[in-house]
Amino acid sequence: MTKRQTRLFFLGSTLFFALIFIGLTIDSHRQISALTHSDQMTADVIAGKRVWHEKNCTNCHTLLGEGAYYAPDLTKIAEQRGAAYLSQFLKNPAAFYSEAKDRRLMPNLNLGDEQIRHLIAFLSWVSRIDTNGWPPRPLLVSGAFPGSSPAHAQQAAASSDPVALGEALFRKSPPACAACHSTAEGVQLVGPSLAGIAARAQQRLGDPEYRGHAKTAEEYVRESIVAPSMFLVAGPTFSAGGRSFMPDNFGHSLQASEIDHLVAYLMTLK
Amino acid sequence: MRFKSQRVAYYYFVVALLLYGLQVVFGLLSAAKYLGPDPLLHLLPFDKTKEIHTNILIVWVLTGFMGAAYYVVPEESRTEIYSEKLAYGQLIAWTLMGLTTVTGYVFGWTAGNKLLEQPLPMKVVIVLVMLAFLFNIGMTIRKAGRWTTTEAVLVAGLVLSALLYLPALIDFENYTVGIFYRWWTVHLWVEGVWELIQGGLLAFLLIRLSGADREVMEKWLYVIVGLTFIAGILGTAHHYYWIGVPHYWAMFGGTFSALEPLSFFGMAVYAYSALRRSGLSHPNRLALHWTIGSAVYSALGAGILGLAHTWPAVNKWTHGTLITAMHGHMAFFGAYVMIVLAMITYAMPALTGRDEEQSSAVGMWAFWLQVAGMFGMTMAFATAGIVQTYLEHILGIGYLDTQHKLSVHFVMLMGTGSLFAVGVLLFLVDFFFLAVKPRVHGDSRAGSGAAWTPSSAAQASK
Numbered sequence: 001m002t003k004r005q006t007r008l009f010f011l012g013s014t015l016f017f018a019l020i021f022i023g024l025t026i027d028s029h030r031q032i033s034a035l036t037h038s039d040q041m042t043a044d045v046i047a048g049k050r051v052w053h054e055k056n057c058t059n060c061h062t063l064l065g066e067g068a069y070y071a072p073d074l075t076k077i078a079e080q081r082g083a084a085y086l087s088q089f090l091k092n093p094a095a096f097y098s099e100a101k102d103r104r105l106m107p108n109l110n111l112g113d114e115q116i117r118h119l120i121a122f123l124s125w126v127s128r129i130d131t132n133g134w135p136p137r138p139l140l141v142s143g144a145f146p147g148s149s150p151a152h153a154q155q156a157a158a159s160s161d162p163v164a165l166g167e168a169l170f171r172k173s174p175p176a177c178a179a180c181h182s183t184a185e186g187v188q189l190v191g192p193s194l195a196g197i198a199a200r201a202q203q204r205l206g207d208p209e210y211r212g213h214a215k216t217a218e219e220y221v222r223e224s225i226v227a228p229s230m231f232l233v234a235g236p237t238f239s240a241g242g243r244s245f246m247p248d249n250f251g252h253s254l255q256a257s258e259i260d261h262l263v264a265y266l267m268t269l270k
Numbered sequence: 271m272r273f274k275s276q277r278v279a280y281y282y283f284v285v286a287l288l289l290y291g292l293q294v295v296f297g298l299l300s301a302a303k304y305l306g307p308d309p310l311l312h313l314l315p316f317d318k319t320k321e322i323h324t325n326i327l328i329v330w331v332l333t334g335f336m337g338a339a340y341y342v343v344p345e346e347s348r349t350e351i352y353s354e355k356l357a358y359g360q361l362i363a364w365t366l367m368g369l370t371t372v373t374g375y376v377f378g379w380t381a382g383n384k385l386l387e388q389p390l391p392m393k394v395v396i397v398l399v400m401l402a403f404l405f406n407i408g409m410t411i412r413k414a415g416r417w418t419t420t421e422a423v424l425v426a427g428l429v430l431s432a433l434l435y436l437p438a439l440i441d442f443e444n445y446t447v448g449i450f451y452r453w454w455t456v457h458l459w460v461e462g463v464w465e466l467i468q469g470g471l472l473a474f475l476l477i478r479l480s481g482a483d484r485e486v487m488e489k490w491l492y493v494i495v496g497l498t499f500i501a502g503i504l505g506t507a508h509h510y511y512w513i514g515v516p517h518y519w520a521m522f523g524g525t526f527s528a529l530e531p532l533s534f535f536g537m538a539v540y541a542y543s544a545l546r547r548s549g550l551s552h553p554n555r556l557a558l559h560w561t562i563g564s565a566v567y568s569a570l571g572a573g574i575l576g577l578a579h580t581w582p583a584v585n586k587w588t589h590g591t592l593i594t595a596m597h598g599h600m601a602f603f604g605a606y607v608m609i610v611l612a613m614i615t616y617a618m619p620a621l622t623g624r625d626e627e628q629s630s631a632v633g634m635w636a637f638w639l640q641v642a643g644m645f646g647m648t649m650a651f652a653t654a655g656i657v658q659t660y661l662e663h664i665l666g667i668g669y670l671d672t673q674h675k676l677s678v679h680f681v682m683l684m685g686t687g688s689l690f691a692v693g694v695l696l697f698l699v700d701f702f703f704l705a706v707k708p709r710v711h712g713d714s715r716a717g718s719g720a721a722w723t724p725s726s727a728a729q730a731s732k
């Protein structure tokens with residue numbers, strides 16, 4: 001082999017692979033619109049992306065798994081949390097987390113209401129991008145998501161037991177119930193622990209504050225899922241201005257049978 | 271030093287090394303915040319220290335590359351630099367750009383795009399300075415009418431670096447498209463065109479340090495950089511697995527990025543065979559250490575540790591964890607920090623008039639402490655990353671709960687990072703305080719010989 005030949009090898013192979021790369025890039029541009037739902041990129045989404053960059057969120061957080069590793073991944077956060085909670089959190093993170101407990105805290109970035117609305121629109125759009133199955137398992141900010149393995153979910157789907165199906169759905173994301181609710185006694189995440197919810201539901205019906213329509217514990221649990229603001233569990237970080245931080249769209253985003261399963265599961269938590 | 275104008279390299283190295291010291295300070299600050307709690311939370315939160323840490327890294331490594339080019343090109347083309355004035359002016363503009371950018375970060379002036387955080391006006395300055403630099407280098411070569419392969423590979427790397435920075439100036443509306451092109455800069459730099467720079471400098475150093483046959487060395491240099499592009503161009507797709515682009519990229523990314531280590535292993539073999547032939551007899555033992563070190567550590571950090579998480583089935587679990595930081599540190603240090611430090615220690619005797627055999631004990635300590643410290647830091651990030659991957663991504667335990675369990679690894683990171691920082695400090699002491707000892711010496715192999723020093727030059731110009 002001479003130097004002339006190795007130079008040819010270098011130039012030839014570089015040109016060859018660069019051309020393939022550019023060809024694939026052109027093809028990708030034809031597909032990215034569909035994969036990212038670019039038709040849903042409203043003016044709010046684009047404005048939110050600008051805030052994301054201006055406020056340097058990416059140098060603490062990862063988004064689509066890229067960024068810094070100091071703070072939780074936010075790819076699916078909009079799907080897990082919903083707008084009501086996120087807008088309150090972004091206004092004042094210190095109301096929800098404590099540096100003493102977690103050793104770190106998101107600083108208050110002094111975001112305006114508009115900026116927060118745009119950010120949430122942007123993060124919601126990101127949560128719908130086709131990420132080829134990533135993350136393979138829901139990533140949580142805190143708490144635990146045990147038994148959410150694909151095998152576990154398959155097992156549940158194979159059975160027709162509504163309780164098993166409900167438990168599997170509870171741990172899936174979406175609807176990400178388990179991202180906000182622990183089923184262990186006394187473990188408060190974003191929402192209250194649901195340990196003993198079946199028994200507590202019964203007491204709620206007798207609560208003088210209760211203004212809802214439920215007559216039985218089961219109906220109360222169902223109402224809590226589809227109309228969370230009907231009764232607000234007391235707590236400084238559960239609701240604001242009469243509105244629960246729990247997403248209020250489960251009545252639409254879940255099928256009636258799925259809600260039945262969730263209720264069946266929750267009613268086993270005595 | 272054969273050509274007087276090569277001295278501009280000295281000032282580039284001064285700026286590069288000062289920034290290196292600053293980079294490490296911000297690395298330690300960032301690591302301290304991982305441990306928490308953070309007394310500076312409202313003054314200088316993590317996002318700012320981290321962005322300053324990585325941006326200073328990029329700026330100083332590029333400063334080092336430019337200084338190295340100003341040293342190598344005159345020697346290879348056998349001529350003085352086209353315009354020394356332009357070289358100094360360019361260094362001043364570049365340094366001001368760097369300092370303005372970093373100060374801006376403290377006050378929240380940022381483009382907030384990972385590793386490309388420079389605000390648009392600063393990006394424009396970067397492009398202009400790069401153009402001035404390339405013009406000066408190009409005219410130097412043109413004036414000489416002569417160039418070597420070593421030099422051509424180095425300059426091609428620099429030209430392509432400037433070219434690949436251009437997509438970073440565009441603001442893409444679609445976040446996914448933005449990420450797609452971010453990697454044209456970031457990936458195609460470190461796993462593409464910067465390897466040309468590393469390869470060119472490595473060839474330059476090996477030819478001089480070992481006296482190996484130039485014709486043979488340059489022949490293999492083409493093979494190495496050929497392998498770089500065969501694997502590295504399509505290897506970009508190892509960043510395209512999960513970002514919302516067509517799924518076929520996973521197959522290309524997995525396959526070709528798995529071949530990327532070949533060129534890094536190639537460089538290690540290259541260095542080994544060059545030195546085996548002629549032995550380790552060169553008097554500048556310090557430069558030899560950094561040169562071999564670069565070849566070995568880039569094979570480990572980029573080759574082995576890159577390979578470790580590049581396959582889609584693995585990356586699915588490790589993506590977005592501290593595993594990436596583990597690999598990023600050792601790869602960047604091995605490939606680009608060490609090669610620049612090798613050039614600096616190689617050129618130092620000629621630039622400062624210090625005797626080569628005098629490679630001080632301090633310089634050796636600086637080498638070994640950095641090597642050991644970086645090894646320890648890599649281990650700290652690796653163990654933290656493995657635990658994080660397992661607890662958070664595989665078992666599904668929450669992020670904050672997982673981080674709590676990583677404290678011991680962050681303590682380890684601080685400890686080994688401090689060791690590393692002492693190594694950097696010793697390097698600076700060696701460079702700034704022990705090296706400037708004007709004396710006449712004449713080792714033609716090193717290309718030195720003139721009794722020139724920055725201080726004597728300053729006197730001469732009066």
Ligand code: HEM
Nearest residue numbers: 460508527530572576577579580589590594598601602605
């Ligand atoms: C000197 C060469 C290299 C350097 C300096 C380097 C540096 C880096 C850095 C800084 C990152 C993080 C980038 C970001 O998130 O913005 C990264 C990511 C990555 N590198 Fe490298 N790298 C090198 C070579 C390699 C090689 C040869 C491989 C594969 C064999 C590799 C595989 C990866 C992968 C898979 C990621 C993405 C990790 C993730 O999932 O987030 N790297 N590298």
Ligand code: HEM
Nearest residue numbers: 068069070297298300301594595598599602603607687690
């Ligand atoms: C005392 C020494 C150092 C310490 C304690 C340190 C610490 C850190 C920390 C805590 C981060 C942030 C990781 C994150 O994104 O969450 C980081 C990022 C980074 N540092 Fe360092 N660092 C040190 C030295 C260096 C050196 C010498 C280099 C260059 C070779 C370097 C290159 C990088 C890179 C490329 C990143 C981005 C990594 C990524 O995003 O994956 N650091 N460092």
Ligand SMILES: [Fe+2]
Nearest residue numbers: 457461506508
């Ligand atoms: Fe890469």
